[in-house]
Amino acid sequence: xxxxxxxxxxxxxxxxxxxxxxxxxxxxxxxxxxxxxxxxxxxxxxxxxxxxxxxxxxxxxxxxxxxxxxxxxxxxxxxxxxxxxxxxxxxxxxxxxxxxxxxxxxxxxxxxxxxxxxxxxxxxxxxxxxxxxxxxxxxxxxxxxxxxxxxxxxxxxxxxxxxxxxxxxxxxxxxxxxxxxxxxxxxxxxxxxxxxxxxxxxxx
Amino acid sequence: xxxxxxxxxxxxxxxxxxxxxxxxxxxxxxxxxxxxxxxxxxxxxxxxxxxxxxxxxxxxxxxxxxxxxxxxxxxxxxxxxxxxxxxxxxxxxxxxxxxxxxxxxxxxxxxxxxxxxxxxxxxxxxxxxxxxxxxxxxxxxxxxxxxxxxxxxxxxxxxxxxxxxxxxxxxxxxxxxxxxxxxxx
Numbered sequence: 464x465x466x467x468x469x470x471x472x473x474x475x476x477x478x479x480x481x482x483x484x485x486x487x488x489x490x491x492x493x494x495x496x497x498x499x500x501x502x503x504x505x506x507x508x509x510x511x512x513x514x515x516x517x518x519x520x521x522x523x524x525x526x527x528x529x530x531x532x533x534x535x536x537x538x539x540x541x542x543x544x545x546x547x548x549x550x551x552x553x554x555x556x557x558x559x560x561x562x563x564x565x566x567x568x569x570x571x572x573x574x575x576x577x578x579x580x581x582x583x584x585x586x587x588x589x590x591x592x593x594x595x596x597x598x599x600x601x602x603x604x605x606x607x608x609x610x611x612x613x614x615x616x617x618x619x620x621x622x623x624x625x626x627x628x629x630x631x632x633x634x635x636x637x638x639x640x641x642x643x644x645x646x647x648x649x650x651x652x653x654x655x656x657x658x659x660x661x662x663x664x665x666x667x
Numbered sequence: 668x669x670x671x672x673x674x675x676x677x678x679x680x681x682x683x684x685x686x687x688x689x690x691x692x693x694x695x696x697x698x699x700x701x702x703x704x705x706x707x708x709x710x711x712x713x714x715x716x717x718x719x720x721x722x723x724x725x726x727x728x729x730x731x732x733x734x735x736x737x738x739x740x741x742x743x744x745x746x747x748x749x750x751x752x753x754x755x756x757x758x759x760x761x762x763x764x765x766x767x768x769x770x771x772x773x774x775x776x777x778x779x780x781x782x783x784x785x786x787x788x789x790x791x792x793x794x795x796x797x798x799x800x801x802x803x804x805x806x807x808x809x810x811x812x813x814x815x816x817x818x819x820x821x822x823x824x825x826x827x828x829x830x831x832x833x834x835x836x837x838x839x840x841x842x843x844x845x846x847x848x849x850x851x852x
Contacts, residue, residue, distance in 0.1 A: 498739070518742065522765020526735035529727075533739025533747070536700060536723060541743075557728020558735075561702075565725060650769040654742060663744040 475636045476613040480575050481507040481643045483617055483635055487544065487573070488512060490621055496534050496661060499646075500527035500547040502582045504575055506642025508546060515660025519646045519653050525555030528562060528572055535567040538661060542569045542625060549576040549596055550588045556599065562630055563604030571624035572600075572632040577639055585639055597634040608632035685818055685844050686712035689777060690719065692822045693748060696830070698775065699723055700740050700747030702733035704755050707848045708779040708840065713750065730755040731762040738772045746830070748775040753782050756837070757794045760801050767835045768805060774835035775826055780811070784842040787850035798839070808836040813843035 484507045491497070496516045499505025504527070505519040518534075520527060531545030552559075552574055562570065578591030590596070600608045611617035611633055624631040646653075658664040689712055693701070701716050701724040703709065716724045727733040730751045737747040756778050767774040781788075782795025802809045810825060812818050822838060829836040841847075 496743075520766070521769070523731070523735065523762045526731065526738075526762065526766065529732045529735030530739035530742075533700070533736040533741070533745075534743040535739075536736070537740040537743025537745035555729065555732055555735075558732050561725065561727050561732065561736075651771055654770040654772070658742050658744075661743055663742065 474612065475610045475634075477636050477638050478611075478614060478617070479640060480504070480577075480637045481510060481640075482614065483573075483575070483637070484508055484546065485511045486614060486618055487546075487621055488514065490618065490625075491516075491544075493542065494660070495542040495544060496531070496538070496657075498527050498531040498534065498543070498545040500524075500545070500551045502548065502551075503642035504546045504548050504551070505646050506644050509646040510642065510644030515656060517660070518657045521646070521648055521650055521653075525551045525553075525558075527551065528558045529555065531570055531572070532558070532562055532565065532567065534661070535570040536565070539567070539569055541661070542571070543567075545570070545572050547572065547574055549574055549578065549590065550580045552596065553588060553590055556603070559600050559603035559605060559632075566629050568627070568629055570630045571621070571627070572630065574600075574632065574634045575637050576634055577637045579639060581639055581641060597632065600632045600634075605630060605632050608634070610634045610636070683815065684711075685812070685815055685840065686715060688815070688819045688822060690715055692819060692826065694719075694721055695823070696746065696826045698746040698748050698826070700737065700745055701750065702727045702736050702747070703750035704728075704730050704733065704752070706750070706752035706755075706779040706781070708842075708845045709750050709752075709777075730758050734759060734762045734767060734774060737774055738766055738770070741772055741774075748777060748826075750777045750779075752779050753795045753798055754791060756798050757801075760805075763801075763805055763807070763835065768807070771833035772835065773829040773833050775829050776835070776837045778837055778839045779845065780839050780841050781848060784847055785849055802837055808834060809839060810836075811839040811841050813841045815844065818844060
């Protein structure tokens with residue numbers, strides 16, 4: 464089982480979550496919203512430098528894409544990125560079909576796939592050795608999705624997504640490193656500041 | 668009810684239905700986004716919401732997915748409500764405790780109540796018993812609607828309260844209001 468996991472099923476480089484998140488954030492020039500999934504995914508978003516349009520999840524594993532879909536529907540003129548771990552996505556794979564059906568033009572989903580539940584002790588996910596998340600997403604009807612071969616390819620796919628005519632999904636294989644920072648766990652402030660960042664609220 | 672019937676014109680009374688009240692009250696509060704996991708009792712409501720271009724409505728695979736969507740939409744400035752059945756509510760404890768309540772999201776839920784007043788599936792009656800204890804243990808606002816004459820008041824005030832206090836609310840639609848789902852063979 465573990466041996467099978469070590470054999471790369473795809474011709475893709477193993478990259479680093481914080482590095483990729485930093486590369487993504489560096490490309491955002493138009494107040495794009497970014498939803499960071501539970502755990503390391505939003506820790507690295509936090510560590511990449513807080514932006515007013517960042518939302519950090521402190522629970523509700525698997526809901527990064529549904530939350531991002533909600534933002535995308537509410538603000539069709541803004542581009543929305545969602546960062547999710549492979550284990551998280553496994554908990555809520557049905558959302559890929561919902562998103563494929565609604566097909567919001569302004570949503571880009573990024574799956575950070577290390578095949579493990581890093582934060583709980585690096586146990587392998589049930590999908591690790593056998594499943595291909597990009598193939599799953601394709602099967603769910605998301606036609607514009609791809610594995611990033613390396614960092615340059617990731618940046619190219621992010622650029623492409625910014626003008627894509629429908630939702631996009633980028634799979635990235637990442638290493639087993641934990642997140643670089645730790646999000647300040649203040650849900651009310653996170654939500655309020657996100658709403659300020661999206662122009663929905665004015666500061667008191 | 669008989670007294671109310673006498674005081675209202677027959678035509679107006681015919682038009683007043685529980686699902687009509689839900690639809691009109693959602694509109695009045697500019698609640699446009701309605702994701703749902705379907706239920707037999709909700710069929711007419713779902714059909715009518717689909718038929719009305721005011722709404723963006725669609726099924727989700729799970730109820731917590733719908734809660735996530737509503738939460739994101741609220742933060743983006745669009746109001747929403749979720750439709751589900753009792754057994755679907757039973758899947759929500761984690762998302763209520765980790766998203767809707769701590770982030771102060773005015774999550775409005777309509778829960779069609781299965782499991783009581785003529786239930787024919789034992790599992791439904793068991794899972795129904797978990798609903799109010801979960802709501803109470805999280806100190807969440809909830810009301811069980813049983814009468815059409817007070818339904819609009821409950822829905823209207825509950826939506827107002829959810830939005831102004833930034834707190835979730837569950838509106839439980841009793842078979843006394845909706846007729847429920849009965850065993851027919």
